[in-house]
Amino acid sequence: MDIRAQVSMVFHLDKCIGCHTCSISCKNIWTDRKGTEFMWWNNVETKPGTGYPTLWEDQEKYKGGWVQDGDRLRLKLQGRFGALSSLFFNPYLPTVDDYYEPWTYQYDELFNAPEGDDQPTARPISMITGKYMDIEAGPNWDDDLGGSPVYAANDPNKDGLTDEERAQLNEVQRVVFFYLPRICNHCLNPGCVAACPAGAIYKRGEDGVVLLKQDQCRAWRMCISGCPYKKTYYNWSTGKAEKCILCYPRLESGQPPACFHSCVGRIRYLGVLLYDADRILDTASSSEAVLVEAQRAIIQDPFDPQVVSAARANGISDAMIASARISPVYKFVKQWMLALPLHPEFRTIPMLYYVPPMLPVLAAVKNGLYNVVGAGENGLAPLISSLEKARLPLRYMASLFAAGNEETVAAVYRKLIAVRLYMRHLTVKDVSLAEANQALNVGQTTAEEVQAIFRLTATPTFEERFVVPPMEREVAIEQTLDPFTHKTQAGFGFRQAPERRW
Amino acid sequence: MIDLALFVAFPYVAVILAIVVGLYRYYTDRFSYSSLSSQFLENRTLFWGSVPFHYGILVILLAHLLALLFPGLWSSLIGAQARLYVLEVTGLALALMAIVGMALLFIRRLNNQRVLMVTSTIDWIFLVVLLAQILLGFWVALFFRWGSDWYLHTAVPWLISLATLSPQAQYVSVLPFIVKLHMLGGFLIIALFPFTRLVHFVTFPITYFWRPYQVVIWNRRVRAGVEVKK
Ligand code: SF4
Numbered sequence: 167m168d169i170r171a172q173v174s175m176v177f178h179l180d181k182c183i184g185c186h187t188c189s190i191s192c193k194n195i196w197t198d199r200k201g202t203e204f205m206w207w208n209n210v211e212t213k214p215g216t217g218y219p220t221l222w223e224d225q226e227k228y229k230g231g232w233v234q235d236g237d238r239l240r241l242k243l244q245g246r247f248g249a250l251s252s253l254f255f256n257p258y259l260p261t262v263d264d265y266y267e268p269w270t271y272q273y274d275e276l277f278n279a280p281e282g283d284d285q286p287t288a289r290p291i292s293m294i295t296g297k298y299m300d301i302e303a304g305p306n307w308d309d310d311l312g313g314s315p316v317y318a319a320n321d322p323n324k325d326g327l328t329d330e331e332r333a334q335l336n337e338v339q340r341v342v343f344f345y346l347p348r349i350c351n352h353c354l355n356p357g358c359v360a361a362c363p364a365g366a367i368y369k370r371g372e373d374g375v376v377l378l379k380q381d382q383c384r385a386w387r388m389c390i391s392g393c394p395y396k397k398t399y400y401n402w403s404t405g406k407a408e409k410c411i412l413c414y415p416r417l418e419s420g421q422p423p424a425c426f427h428s429c430v431g432r433i434r435y436l437g438v439l440l441y442d443a444d445r446i447l448d449t450a451s452s453s454e455a456v457l458v459e460a461q462r463a464i465i466q467d468p469f470d471p472q473v474v475s476a477a478r479a480n481g482i483s484d485a486m487i488a489s490a491r492i493s494p495v496y497k498f499v500k501q502w503m504l505a506l507p508l509h510p511e512f513r514t515i516p517m518l519y520y521v522p523p524m525l526p527v528l529a530a531v532k533n534g535l536y537n538v539v540g541a542g543e544n545g546l547a548p549l550i551s552s553l554e555k556a557r558l559p560l561r562y563m564a565s566l567f568a569a570g571n572e573e574t575v576a577a578v579y580r581k582l583i584a585v586r587l588y589m590r591h592l593t594v595k596d597v598s599l600a601e602a603n604q605a606l607n608v609g610q611t612t613a614e615e616v617q618a619i620f621r622l623t624a625t626p627t628f629e630e631r632f633v634v635p636p637m638e639r640e641v642a643i644e645q646t647l648d649p650f651t652h653k654t655q656a657g658f659g660f661r662q663a664p665e666r667r668w
Numbered sequence: 669m670i671d672l673a674l675f676v677a678f679p680y681v682a683v684i685l686a687i688v689v690g691l692y693r694y695y696t697d698r699f700s701y702s703s704l705s706s707q708f709l710e711n712r713t714l715f716w717g718s719v720p721f722h723y724g725i726l727v728i729l730l731a732h733l734l735a736l737l738f739p740g741l742w743s744s745l746i747g748a749q750a751r752l753y754v755l756e757v758t759g760l761a762l763a764l765m766a767i768v769g770m771a772l773l774f775i776r777r778l779n780n781q782r783v784l785m786v787t788s789t790i791d792w793i794f795l796v797v798l799l800a801q802i803l804l805g806f807w808v809a810l811f812f813r814w815g816s817d818w819y820l821h822t823a824v825p826w827l828i829s830l831a832t833l834s835p836q837a838q839y840v841s842v843l844p845f846i847v848k849l850h851m852l853g854g855f856l857i858i859a860l861f862p863f864t865r866l867v868h869f870v871t872f873p874i875t876y877f878w879r880p881y882q883v884v885i886w887n888r889r890v891r892a893g894v895e896v897k898k
Binding site: 247249250254255256295297356359364368369372380381382384385386400403404446667 | 693698701710718868881
């Protein structure tokens with residue numbers, strides 16, 4: 167057993183309101199520089215949709231992640247020899263047009279326009295070339311299903327649906343969507359790290375944050391293809407890849423990452439998980455049918471004395487273990503089994519988990535009328551059996567969160583429904599005890615568990631949502647420098663701006 | 669005198685520049701030690717330019733190097749006429765590949781607005797020098813026949829004399845002007861190397877062949893075993 171700690175995340179999709187505050191706070195802090203205008207380390211996409219960059223989930227196009235090749239796990243992109251022989255040209259690299267050409271407007275034309283009969287206009291100019299341009303795509307071009315005949319219609323997750331189901335999803339009365347906020351998953355088996363020929367990307371041993379050494383990046387561009395989530399980006403101005411750093415400077419001073427902190431819907435949870443690093447390869451190469459279970463199984467119980475002693479032996483501090491014990495991520499993922507990895511079949515073992523959204527599943531059209539289950543004359547009773555009549559087929563959710571295993575997502579939904587019904591029984595009192603108990607049974611949960619889920623979902627405090635583990639920066643500093651010397655030097659390093667001077 | 673300056677002093681200056689400035693840049697501004705790929709901005713022409721150029725130029729460079737390092741092996745290789753023909757024709761074909769590739773890359777940089785934005789003055793200077801050098805090489809190979817042979821008796825002893833610090837310019841001073849230009853061009857490129865994006869040449873990530881796929885860095889374990897100063 168090789169126990170390591172991993173700062174991990176849960177996003178509760180039912181709570182996301184698609185406000186993009188997370189994206190903006192991230193952009194303001196990290197990517198408002200030249201060369202990074204098109205980068206959104208945090209982005210929120212509308213599902214169904216093709217996402218950002220366009221069709222990122224289509225690995226036949228981008229060759230991200232890992233594939234099972236016999237009994238070997240290999241990068242879908244290429245082998246070692248393939249990597250070195252395609253340094254001169256990476257055939258699967260997304261180009262700026264797969265994201266969008268960043269632009270601004272010529273605002274000064276508004277102020278400097280001479281008096282005239284027409285309103286002055288500010289024309290868009292490219293932030294790459296500085297020339298006038300026609301805007302053809304943007305960071306959220308298909309927000310709220312805009313342009314859905316093109317975007318939503320081509321969502322790769324619809325591949326598993328029947329033609330009939332697909333046609334239904336295009337009917338105006340049945341149109342349905344939800345938001346999918348995405349950041350780097352800080353995976354256990356990252357494709358970007360494995361694909362980098364220069365070895366510039368690494369995982370921090372102590373907390374699992376995946377970082378990219380700017381000084382060692384040589385612009386070979388393989389990480390951008392290697393990451394199946396397209397969460398490493400190429401800075402076209404400096405010629406370096408860049409990615410989400412999980413706001414580690416904030417984590418190190420005890421604050422949650424900016425996108426977490428600013429999240430309006432309070433959908434985000436952060437906490438540490440303990441996992442067994444010896445099992446990474448086995449887990450990543452599990453068969454598709456058990457992928458989600460395997461990815462859950464690699465996470466270890468922080469109360470198990472064996473795990474704890476193995477963790478201590480690996481230098482994990484007691485404070486870190488204590489933090490793992492109150493981690494909301496552990497509860498959502500392992501204890502309650504409500505949160506699922508996004509596209510586990512990419513086999514990178516992502517450490518960002520999603521509680522799938524209920525709303526699009528529970529509303530249906532009946533006799534030509536839009537009907538949210540629970541609003542009809544049958545009260546809430548149909549909730550229990552409604553999964554089969556879901557508006558967005560379960561298969562779609564299964565394609566996103568369970569490598570196609572409908573039963574895995576159905577189990578999550580049954581528990582989520584139990585939470586709703588039971589709490590409704592307690593608070594609104596229009597659900598009978600019998601019905602509530604039946605829901606608990608079907609959801610395979612208990613009254614206590616349901617209340618705990620409700621508490622952490624609906625009314626958690628800031629400290630309950632974000633259990634930032636002690637990052638023990640001081641210990642790391644001590645290893646290299648006398649802390650008092652460090653204290654007087656901090657902030658006066660020889661850092662240079664990330665610009666090319668040669 | 670001029671021969672001494674061009675074929676003795678200049679090569680030394682070029683090599684010293686390459687090493688000293690190259691190291692200086694590596695240790696003071698490692699951030700800039702890369703090729704600054706523009707594939708992200710334009711990728712169609714890049715394929716037809718970059719791939720033939722790189723493979724063409726690399727193999728030709730390798731042949732130059734092989735003959736220099738193993739002249740005995742090389743002369744036995746070109747001993748038979750058939751082999752000599754094959755070698756020369758292959759060389760010409762590769763040079764042509766490199767020229768076409770380079771020309772495409774040149775046009776791409778000029779024509780594509782986006783790529784133009786990430787092109788600096790030194791990039792242009794270097795592009796011109798490189799293109800000229802390849803063209804000169806092609807010219808030499810075409811009009812001064814059997815270069816794979818006379819190279820062994822002119823440039824090779826000259827380069828060896830330079831390397832062994834007993835420089836003898838007379839090996840090359842009587843050669844035709846075009847040939848001399850090509851030789852000087854080589855050293856000009858070496859001299860320009862540390863100032864341009866050509867530095868990416870020495871960062872070829874050969875270690876990728878054997879390093880483990882996953883890289884994990886520990887703050888604490890790096891120093892494990894090292895006594896911490898109190
Ligand atoms: S800030 Fe929160 S609620 Fe708003 S879009 Fe981002 S994740 Fe969703």
